[in-house]
Amino acid sequence: MKPIVAIVAQGAMGTGLASRLTGHGVTVLTDVSGRSEASRARARASGMTIVDREELTSADIFMSVMPPAEALPFATIIAPILAHASRKPLFVDCNAVNPGTVQSIERVIESSGASFADVGIIGLPPTPGRPDPKLYAAGECAERLAVLNDYGLCVRVLEGPVGTASALKMSYGGITKGLLFVSSAMVLAASRAGVSLPLAAELAESEPQLLASLSRRIPDMLPKAYRWVAEMQQISDFAAADPAAAALYGAAAQFYERMAADSSSGGPEGALLGEFAANALSRLNPPEG
Numbered sequence: 001m002k003p004i005v006a007i008v009a010q011g012a013m014g015t016g017l018a019s020r021l022t023g024h025g026v027t028v029l030t031d032v033s034g035r036s037e038a039s040r041a042r043a044r045a046s047g048m049t050i051v052d053r054e055e056l057t058s059a060d061i062f063m064s065v066m067p068p069a070e071a072l073p074f075a076t077i078i079a080p081i082l083a084h085a086s087r088k089p090l091f092v093d094c095n096a097v098n099p100g101t102v103q104s105i106e107r108v109i110e111s112s113g114a115s116f117a118d119v120g121i122i123g124l125p126p127t128p129g130r131p132d133p134k135l136y137a138a139g140e141c142a143e144r145l146a147v148l149n150d151y152g153l154c155v156r157v158l159e160g161p162v163g164t165a166s167a168l169k170m171s172y173g174g175i176t177k178g179l180l181f182v183s184s185a186m187v188l189a190a191s192r193a194g195v196s197l198p199l200a201a202e203l204a205e206s207e208p209q210l211l212a213s214l215s216r217r218i219p220d221m222l223p224k225a226y227r228w229v230a231e232m233q234q235i236s237d238f239a240a241a242d243p244a245a246a247a248l249y250g251a252a253a254q255f256y257e258r259m260a261a262d263s264s265s266g267g268p269e270g271a272l273l274g275e276f277a278a279n280a281l282s283r284l285n286p287p288e289g
Contacts, residue, residue: 002026003147006059006089007048008074010039013094013133014065015046016125017153020132022047024151029059053078057085061145062114063092065121069230071095075108082112090144094119094135096231098170098238099163106139106162115141118162120169126152138164170238174249177228178235180217181252183210184259184273187218191272200276204283215280218273226260229253 005021006029007014018028030048032040043050056062056078064074071093082088091109093102093116106116116139123133135155137145139162146155158164190199203211221228232253239245262269 002151003060004029004058005148006030006056006062007065008056008063009066009070010035010043010046010048011066012042012125013121014063015042015048016127016133017063017065018043018046018048020126020152021148026151029056031056054081054085057082057087057089059089061092061148062089063094063119065094067227067230068096068101068234071097072101072105072108075105079108079112079114082109082114085114088112088114090115090117090141092117092119092137092145094121096120096169096173096234097166098234099166100237101234102166103163115144116162117142117145118165119145120165120167120172122169122172136165136168138162138166167238170235173231174235174239177232178249178252180214180221181232181255183214184218184221185255187214187276188269188272191276196272196276197279200279200283204280208284211280212284215277215284218277221256222259222263222270222273225256225263228256229260232256 002025004027007018008031010030010032018030021028028046028048029051030043031053032043032050033053040050064071066074075093082091091114093105097105102118106118109116118138120136121133122136123131126132132154135145135148135153136158137155138158138160142157142165146157149155158168187196187199190196200211230253232249236246236249236253239249259269261267
């Protein structure tokens with residue numbers, strides 16, 4: 001029998017996972033109370049079934065997929081509803097939070113009597129022609145999530161307690177988004193100093209793979225920067241045993257917060273980064289003839 005899955009909320013990752021599951025015949029429930037019309041439209045487009053929040057507990061698997069700052073508050077909202085449910089789903093936290101935060105979420109959810117699994121998602125939302133995201137799962141109940149491998153998702157079960165998958169997510173995100181922070185900061189410094197074109201030229205010669213990555217990832221970062229602020233704060237806490245690393249990711253949170261404000265207002269820094277990315281593409285893919 002196919003599992004019933006609940007997914008909250010309706011962002012790009014949540015609806016991407018839902019589309020993949022519904023495409024394999026799985027019923028995916030969601031609750032859109034308080035959500036925007038854009039969220040409702042994404043839910044409908046991905047094949048999600050919109051229900052009241054209490055009906056989410058009829059699912060076999062309940063996936064929380066939302067911005068990291070909302071993960072623990074949502075758990076405190078849903079836990080009383082789970083506590084009164086006669087049939088409780090496996091609650092799966094899929095958010096970019098550090099091990100300490102996910103363990104706090106686990107305590108809230110387990111107080112309701114529901115089982116819990118920790119998941120770190122690595123990769124972009126499922127899209128045809130692009131590698132699928134990997135859902136790394138940990139905790140005593142993580143094996144129960146592996147059933148979704150039969151319905152279009154890529155679940156990899158890790159050995160270890162709750163917090164293990166989140167630690168992997170923090171480490172990976174710290175590297176990828178940390179490198180993008182440092183690179184973008186230096187691109188802006190080069191632009192202010194009037195050497196962004198020579199920088200792109202040198203990178204095209206000596207680090208073409210890095211330049212190709214930046215040419216894609218910088219434009220992709222600008223509209224997403226607001227979502228990365230809380231993630232960098234979570235990574236800073238994760239790295240707290242190393243004061244220098246914690247300070248680095250605290251600075252990354254401030255940087256992405258500034259990029260988010262700049263992007264939303266059409267400010268100059270986003271334009272400079274966009275110009276650099278466009279120049280990088282032209283150097284890496286010069287016109288023929």
